[in-house]
Amino acid sequence: MTVPSRPIKLMAQIYRKVLPDVHHNLEKWKDKALAIPDAELRKQALASIESKTFHCEGGSIYSLLAEGHRKEIIAFIVAYQTISDYLDNLCDRSISLDPEDFRCLHQSMLHALTPGAAPEDYYRYRGVCNDGGYLQALVDTCQQTLNGLPAFPVIQPALLELAGFYCDLQVHKHVKKDQRVPRLIAFFKKNKAHLPEMSWYEFAACSGSTLGIFCIVSYAASRGSEMAQLVDRIKDSYFPWVQGLHIMMDYFVDQEEDRIEGDLNFCSYYSSDEEMIHRFKHFIEEADKAIENMPDKNFHKMINRGLLGIYLADRKVAKQRNVRVLARRLMCRSGGSALFFFVNGWLYRRIRQSI
Structure with missing residues (x-):
């Protein structure tokens, strides 16, 4: 099967080959979540799958x-x-503000990338811990897949590096409100020497995506013998620009929701809408440049445009007047393929929600 390089072929394969398997797997995890003995953990596990x-x-x-x-x-x-x-739900909706608790929970994400890592009580810093083996089963599934990849020893350092950024971010952004920004700025300063020019909140966004991990693991399954030459190229293509674009779009559409919930939103730190749109355009341009050296670069360029189109098709955009106006400006900048994915995303979400 060749990697799709045109939008229509990509969407056809997504609908026929990807989404049915995704939903099959999610149904399995939903059944497992329904059996969680602790009511709060069960509620958050089901909510994370549902939403x-x-x-x-x-x-x-x-x-x-x-x-x-x-x-x-x-x-x-x-x-x-x-x-x-x-884990994002547990941290967002938890009464705990303990960084040790958040660090311990997110250790599971590092263990998921470490076949052979011994099971741990990831809940040991919080009062509730009886999830019926739900989190460990998720970790085990990841470990089993990675254990079957001959190239895994070659890719593991890159996976752990990207996951390390992600876990650090999740710890820093969920602590007491007055500690979040100072911790995130310190996190940025620690890594600033290895980054292109960007702000602390843009770096935080770049750290908050799992796309680089998924891309590396997918290539390791099909191009195992080439991964020694490919892994750093993939990592450097996706981090920071592609991942940053992904998460900034996520925060862009969630602005009103995060304001109501009192959650951190990185878009709020731009001095104006003009600056935000200017930086979004910069991320789009840099993401395009970053994937020029990737294998299957047309596929990756479609992902960039698809991210824009599908996020901007979210119902939450239509409910926020200012976001809606800015979204139109981004769509105009992003070309025909972004519009194609916007229409697909708009239709797909509304069909799913009507079923």
Whole structure:
């Protein structure tokens, strides 16, 4: 199976080959979540699947790079993204503000990338801990997939580096409100020497995506013998620009929701809408440049445009007047393929919500 390089072929493969397997895997995890003994953990596990299915659907598009190993890579992506979304819910909606608690929970994401890592009590810093083996089962699924990849020892350092950024971000952004920005600025300063010119909140956004991990694992399944030459190229293409674009769009559409919930939103730190749109355009341009040296670069360019189109098709955009106006400006900048994905995203979400 060749990697799709045109929007219509990509969407056809997503609808026929990716989404059915994603939903099959999510149903399995939903059944497991329903059996969680603790009421609060059960509630957050189910809510993360119900409200964030889109994350698994989007991430699993990378399985199209895995050729004949698509199904097992989808199983990995769905499990890993489900860990991410579940922990995000636990941290966002928790009465705990303890960084040790958040660090311990997110250790599961590093263990998921470390086959052979011994099971741990990831809940040991919080009062509730009886999840019926739910989190460990997600970790085990990831480990099993990675253990079957001959190239895994070659890619593991890059996976752990990207996951390390992600876990650090999740710890810093969920602590007491008056500690969040100072911790995130210190996190930025620690890594600033290795980054292109950007702000602390843009670096935080770049750290908050799992796309680089999914891309590397998918290629490792189909191009195992080439990964020694490819892994750093993939990592450097996706981090920071592609990942940053992904997460900034996520925050862009969530501005009103985050304001109501009192959650940190990186878009709020731009001095004006003009500056924000200017920087978004810069991220789009740099993301395009970054993937020029990637194999299957047309596929990756479509992902960039797809991210824009599908996020901007979110119902939340239509409900926020200012965001809606800015979204139109971004669509105009992003070309025909972004419009194609916008229309597809708009239709798909409304069909799903009507079923």
